Amino acid sequence: MLTYLAAGASDVGLKRANNEDAYLVRPEIGLLAVADGMGGAAAGEVASAIFVQTAGELFGPAAPASADGAYALVQEVFRLAHERMIAHVAEHPGHHGMGCTAELLVFSGDCYILGHVGDSRTYLLREGELRQITKDHSLVQQQVDQGLISAAEAKHHPMKNVVLRALGADIELSLDLSRGRIFPGDLFLLCSDGLTDMLEDAAIREALASRRSLADKVESLIEGAKSAGGRDNVTAVLCQAGG
Numbered sequence: 001m002l003t004y005l006a007a008g009a010s011d012v013g014l015k016r017a018n019n020e021d022a023y024l025v026r027p028e029i030g031l032l033a034v035a036d037g038m039g040g041a042a043a044g045e046v047a048s049a050i051f052v053q054t055a056g057e058l059f060g061p062a063a064p065a066s067a068d069g070a071y072a073l074v075q076e077v078f079r080l081a082h083e084r085m086i087a088h089v090a091e092h093p094g095h096h097g098m099g100c101t102a103e104l105l106v107f108s109g110d111c112y113i114l115g116h117v118g119d120s121r122t123y124l125l126r127e128g129e130l131r132q133i134t135k136d137h138s139l140v141q142q143q144v145d146q147g148l149i150s151a152a153e154a155k156h157h158p159m160k161n162v163v164l165r166a167l168g169a170d171i172e173l174s175l176d177l178s179r180g181r182i183f184p185g186d187l188f189l190l191c192s193d194g195l196t197d198m199l200e201d202a203a204i205r206e207a208l209a210s211r212r213s214l215a216d217k218v219e220s221l222i223e224g225a226k227s228a229g230g231r232d233n234v235t236a237v238l239c240q241a242g243g
Contacts, residue, residue, distance in 0.1 A: 002110060002182060004030060007214035008237035011222050013194055014230030020044035020100075021192050021235040024052040029063040030070075030107030031055065032237050036120050036192040038166065039098030047085050047100040047168050054081040055104055067108040071179065074104055074115040078167065078175050085168030099169030103134070103190040105239070107182060116176040118166050121196055123204065125187040130205040133178065137165035155200075161193070184243035191221070194232030198225035214238045 006027035012019040020037035022045070035051040037044025055077045064070035081102075089095050101118020114122055119136040142164065143149045165174050187208055196204075199221070207220045218236045225234045 002107070002184065003242045004028075004107065004239055005214055005242065006032060006237065006239040007218050008032075008034075008235070009215075009218045009222055010233065010235040011226065011230075013233050014226055016233055018045060019233045020048055021194070021233040022048035022052045023190075023235050023237050024055055025237055025239075026056070026059075027239055029059060029061070031059050031063075032105045032188070032190055032239050033103060034120055034190040034192055034235050034237055035100045035102045036118065036194070036233070036235070037098070037100045038163070039095065039169070043089075043092075043095035043098030044100065046088065046095065047098045048102075050084050050088065051077075051081045051100055051102050051167060054084060059106075064106065064108050067111045067113065067179065070106045070108040070111075070113045071177070074106055074113050074177065075175070077104055078102070078115055078117065078173060082167045082173045089168070097169060099166040101137075101163060101166055101192075105188060105190060107241075110182050111179055112182050112188070113179045114177070116178075117174070118163050119161075119193045121189075121191055121193070123189040123191075123201075123208075125189070125205065125208045126183065126185070128209060130201060130208065132201070133180075134176065137174075137176075138163055161197075182241050184241055186241045188239045189221075190237040192233060192235040194230075194234040195221060195225045195236055197232060198228040198230065198234070208238070214240060
């Protein structure tokens with residue numbers, strides 16, 4: 001039976017006045033989440049809080065009984081959180097335009113289920129190889145897919161933060177759902193774009209592959225993003241599977 005160790009942290013960064021990121025770390029039931037808020041009047045932090053609170057509420061105190069049950073719950077978290085954000089804006093018109101990107105990772109047996117919306121990311125380090133599981137829902141990623149710009153150009157594109165999908169901000173919710181096998185030693189990273197905008201994948205891999213504790217790896221990632229400029233809030237959650 002697989003067991004899990006996890007650590008997470010969030011930092012306001014060096015340029016922002018408040019932190020609109022939120023995260024959830026509950027390895028005992030195999031539940032991890034990161035949300036990156038956006039919108040005026042500081043409402044981004046409301047949106048990200050709604051997402052992680054909804055995830056914690058729906059999953060409750062125990063792990064899902066099956067992978068199919070976990071899959072359905074992931075879908076329901078996104079649906080309900082999206083609905084709650086829209087209802088919040090209806091009651092608070094000054095928060096119009098608020099929303100969040102989100103990652104929700106759930107473990108069931110030897111399977112993971114991942115829900116993804118926006119340009120936050122989930123990575124997997126397996127046997128020393130780092131792989132980005134998610135694809136950014138962003139304007140520049142769309143242009144990369146269409147062959148209009150290169151991946152290197154996308155990294156520093158002036159419109160790289162234009163997000164095409166988000167919870168709350170869109171009338172229709174469009175969610176990416178995936179699942180896969182977990183093996184002992186697998187290390188998952190969920191993070192906001194405040195990390196990946198500042199650090200190349202090679203630097204992320206180096207931090208994850210080190211022999212430090214998970215908490216120290218999280219701190220290293222966040223400090224690395226801040227040292228590179230810290231232009232946004234930075235959030236990182238790590239979870240490692242053990243046999």
